[in-house]
Amino acid sequence: MNKITPADKVYNYIKEQIVTRRLYPGTRIIEEDVVEAVGVSRTPIRTALSRLAHDGLIEQIPNRGSYVTKPTEEDFRSVFEARKLVETAAFRKALRAHTEGTVELLKENLAKQEALEKRFDLNEYVSLNRTFHLLLTRDAGNPYYEKYLDELYNRISTYLLFWDTSADNSRSLCSHKRMFEAFCEQDEEKGVEALLEDISLGEGDIKKSRGL
Amino acid sequence: MNKITPADKVYNYIKEQIVTRRLYPGTRIIEEDVVEAVGVSRTPIRTALSRLAHDGLIEQIPNRGSYVTKPTEEDFRSVFEARKLVETAAFRKALRAHTEGTVELLKENLAKQEALEKRFDLNEYVSLNRTFHLLLTRDAGNPYYEKYLDELYNRISTYLLFWDTSADNSRSLCSHKRMFEAFCEQDEEKGVEALLEDISLGEGDIKKSRGL
DNA sequence: CATCAAACTTTTGTATACAAAATTGTATTT
DNA sequence: AAATACAATTTTGTATACAAAAGTTTGATG
Numbered sequence: 001m002n003k004i005t006p007a008d009k010v011y012n013y014i015k016e017q018i019v020t021r022r023l024y025p026g027t028r029i030i031e032e033d034v035v036e037a038v039g040v041s042r043t044p045i046r047t048a049l050s051r052l053a054h055d056g057l058i059e060q061i062p063n064r065g066s067y068v069t070k071p072t073e074e075d076f077r078s079v080f081e082a083r084k085l086v087e088t089a090a091f092r093k094a095l096r097a098h099t100e101g102t103v104e105l106l107k108e109n110l111a112k113q114e115a116l117e118k119r120f121d122l123n124e125y126v127s128l129n130r131t132f133h134l135l136l137t138r139d140a141g142n143p144y145y146e147k148y149l150d151e152l153y154n155r156i157s158t159y160l161l162f163w164d165t166s167a168d169n170s171r172s173l174c175s176h177k178r179m180f181e182a183f184c185e186q187d188e189e190k191g192v193e194a195l196l197e198d199i200s201l202g203e204g205d206i207k208k209s210r211g212l
Numbered sequence: 213m214n215k216i217t218p219a220d221k222v223y224n225y226i227k228e229q230i231v232t233r234r235l236y237p238g239t240r241i242i243e244e245d246v247v248e249a250v251g252v253s254r255t256p257i258r259t260a261l262s263r264l265a266h267d268g269l270i271e272q273i274p275n276r277g278s279y280v281t282k283p284t285e286e287d288f289r290s291v292f293e294a295r296k297l298v299e300t301a302a303f304r305k306a307l308r309a310h311t312e313g314t315v316e317l318l319k320e321n322l323a324k325q326e327a328l329e330k331r332f333d334l335n336e337y338v339s340l341n342r343t344f345h346l347l348l349t350r351d352a353g354n355p356y357y358e359k360y361l362d363e364l365y366n367r368i369s370t371y372l373l374f375w376d377t378s379a380d381n382s383r384s385l386c387s388h389k390r391m392f393e394a395f396c397e398q399d400e401e402k403g404v405e406a407l408l409e410d411i412s413l414g415e416g417d418i419k420k421s422r423g424l
Numbered sequence: 425c426a427t428c429a430a431a432c433t434t435t436t437g438t439a440t441a442c443a444a445a446a447t448t449g450t451a452t453t454t
Numbered sequence: 455a456a457a458t459a460c461a462a463t464t465t466t467g468t469a470t471a472c473a474a475a476a477g478t479t480t481g482a483t484g
Binding site: 217252277 | 467468469470474477
């Protein structure tokens with residue numbers, strides 16, 4: 001297994017802090033504070049911050065620090081618009097390519113999602129959801145689609161962990177099942193319809209979580 | 213005006229080296245060499261490298277250095293596929309929004325392109341072309357479209373400066389003119405048709421330049 | 425002569441001290 | 455009391471020395 005470097009430690013630490021919202025969007029991250037918290041020098045901290053900026057989780061302004069990404073309402077609109085465009089295109093292509101390995105992984109993922117019906121865990125759900133959507137586009141075989149979608153997810157990830165739980169989970173599970181079915185049956189239109197519904201669902205949830 | 217920092221100097225220096233192909237795709241960039249060349253310490257060099265990696269101009273592998281991005285044939289296919297999808301969508305939206313300021317800028321840009329008919333300059337042409345396409349999608353008002361397209365351009369930019377000059381320039385200018393017309397007339401279908409033709413043209417040129 | 429391992433070299437990663445820029449607080453002037 | 459200039463502090467940017475990892479050479483051994 002790959003050894004984990006100081007820079008990795010810092011990266012994981014800050015990412016965890018952001019995703020669990022102990023570091024709130026808009027918060028400034030001061031390098032010296034991270035030194036105290038993690039116990040390494042500023043150098044690996046700077047490389048970690050650079051990676052996080054690359055991921056879209058923080059934003060860096062020259063000579064005045066790093067800030068946890070705080071998307072505006074406009075950003076959300078833009079992100080979801082882009083997601084709809086790219087994710088449907090990638091999904092269509094993936095559905096046509098349609099490898100057996102992916103179907104297997106999707107099946108496992110869905111099983112875990114169903115398990116959440118009994119005992120809900122938001123963290124787990126967000127993770128499963130992201131993997132699920134990623135899998136549905138993977139067979140498209142375009143790494144730039146994946147990369148882009150990944151970055152779009154990151155942009156809004158700070159807000160994914162904030163919505164009133166399991167009520168929506170059932171609805172989401174429902175559309176996911178339809179997407180999976182369509183993927184297996186290679187029914188493109190049915191699949192895209194379910195996908196768009198699912199994305200809109202998420203968009204609505206985020207808006208709710210922000211009181212819009 | 214903003215002062216240019218050592219990190220900026222390094223960034224510009226390396227970018228220039230790459231774009232003018234003095235640094236060939238696949239070449240390893242050794243930090244100490246850059247120290248000699250630019251005359252600053254390794255710290256700003258590392259931040260510059262990080263930015264370049266972010267731009268997609270280089271790739272970094274932990275513990276074994278930075279390499280000038282060398283896209284495979286698959287990469288080219290993927291980049292152009294993504295470009296076709298996103299750029300047409302952005303163009304459609306921009307065409308409908310259609311601000312007067314953009315029209316003005318496009319007109320200026322086109323004039324410069326025409327000037328190249330007499331005296332061709334590849335560097336200048338590549339730059340104008342990129343700006344032109346960027347302008348045509350700007351009124352879409354989605355920063356993530358722009359960002360993505362920008363990164364896609366970067367991926368292939370190493371190869372943009374390598375094709376047998378002005379023969380293609382006329383053809384390209386022709387489709388550009390049609391795109392501009394369509395943009396002004398808000399004729400979506402005509403515009404998209406011209407855009408797709410123009411993108412395919414570029415794709416073909418790159419393939420030629422690689423002997424495919 | 426081929427192979428492998430240990431020493432050596434090169435290169436990247438980290439720690440730390442110092443410089444420059446930005447921010448904050450304070451005093452002075454109006 | 456408000457505004458502004460200036461000093462003090464905080465924070466980011468840079469230089470440099472050292473540590474660790476990767477890559478290369480050399481030489482002993484089968």
